[in-house]
Each structure stands twice: as C-alpha cells, then as structure tokens.
Amino acid sequence: MLPAPALETRGLTVRFGGHVAVNDVSCRFTSGTLTAIVGPNGAGKTTYFNLISGQLRASAGQVLVEGADVTNLAPSARAKRGLGRAFQLTNLFPHLTALENVRLAVQSRAEAGWSFLSIWNSRRDLIEKAEAVLERVRLEDQRNVPPSALSHGDQRKLEVALLIAMEPKVFMFDEPTAGMSVDEMPTVLELIHDIKQRGDATVLLVEHKMDVVRSLADRIVVLHNGTLVADGEPATVIASPVVQEAYLGLEASDG
C-alpha cells in the first residue's frame, strides 16, 4: 500500500453565509514537493490555508496529516502534528532578540518531541540550535537585534527561521515576498528553495507572482471562486485555457 501523503484535503468546504469561499477541494500533497496555489483575488487561497492550519473551521470535508484526521484539532495541535505555517510577526516577542525568539521556537519543538529527555536539553543546546537556524537564514549578524529593529526583508527571514526551528513536515507560505523590495526577494526565495531541497519537506506556497511560481513550483494548483479548476505540472497548467481565462484574465483560445 502506498504511504499516506504528508497532507491531504478531502472535500474541504467553508461557507460564509450564502458564500462558498472554499468549495469541495480535494488535494494530496506528497513529501519532497513544492506546490504553488494560485488564483485571482478572492479565489479562496488564504481561506484554504486557514482551513488547513485550523485558523478556520470547515463547514464540510477533512484535513489529514500523514493519513490522520486533524479536522477537529485546534491550530496548536495541528502544528504539533507537523503543520507549519509561517508566523506573522505579531506572534514574535518584540522585546527579545532575534536569537531569543528562535530559541523559544526551538524549545517549543523540543518540548513537543516524543523524547522525554529532549525536554531536559540544556539551554546551551537550544541556543546552539537556534544559532544554526539563524545561520541557515543568514541572520547570524542580527542575532542580538529585536525583530522591530530588523529591515522588512530580515523580518521575513526571521519568520522563515521560526518555521524551520519548529521542524514541521509541511511548510505553508502565504505570499512570502509580499511587500518586499526586488533586492530582498531572492534571499527569501532561496530559503524556500533550500527547504524543499533538504530532506522530505512538503511545501505549500500561495503566490501571485508567476515568475516566482515558475522558478519554485513542481506543481500548480489553481483555485477559482473557491473551486479547484486546474492541478498539474507548471508549464501545462499555465498554458491551459482554464488558467489563461480564469487566472490571467485572458480570453481562452479555441485553437
């Protein structure tokens, strides 16, 4: 029997009053792949993420992590099962340094781990791990700086660092380059690429910029009016009439 996918949604649906924001979306995400989720404004991409991470309760359908149903779990319990969503900076401790913030994420991961002994890791071990994560995102020179004093680009790197520190199975990024300058973008994109290359992480990326999607994604899923309208290898999906029409706003050609 094939192993269960890292993440699966089955018939996932949410209604707001009469409006169906995510409509019966069934999708499997396997380890070691990066899937871009695209679609026009209001297509339901962020709402789909909220349903997966548990910020929003589904009206119908299921979310499964490695085959286990997590639909009724709170966001924190889903995080413990391996669902990692990039932190918003509002979740950071503003008066602590970048290093201390990452150290707390490393510590919470250690406490969530199966090994009782890991709880007794010395503070030194936790700091060394946090330093390694900061190096990985190239923020080691900013280790003693509080988040609020970091540049916008470095703040986004810190968000990625916190996610890496949590060692999730599934990494979820919602427009990671939003608001970034052209100079700041490559580093964060490299970090996401690096996450995909290492180990067997599963990466989900909501992204508007098609050049970013082209450069990173193994697969593209297209949502339109809450419905999954295309799913497949990037070149094929981008070229498909349904995407040309629904996403790019172009007339579908007959030929």
Ligand SMILES: Nc1ncnc2c1ncn2[C@@H]1O[C@H](COP(=O)(O)OP(=O)(O)OP(=O)(O)O)[C@@H](O)[C@H]1O
């Ligand atoms: N809490 C809510 N209550 C009511 N309607 C909502 C709520 N959250 C989202 N919606 C509606 O659901 C639809 C999908 O919104 P969503 O933000 O998921 O789209 P999106 O694809 O992420 O768009 P964008 O690319 O602009 O971020 C929109 O029509 C939005 O107004």
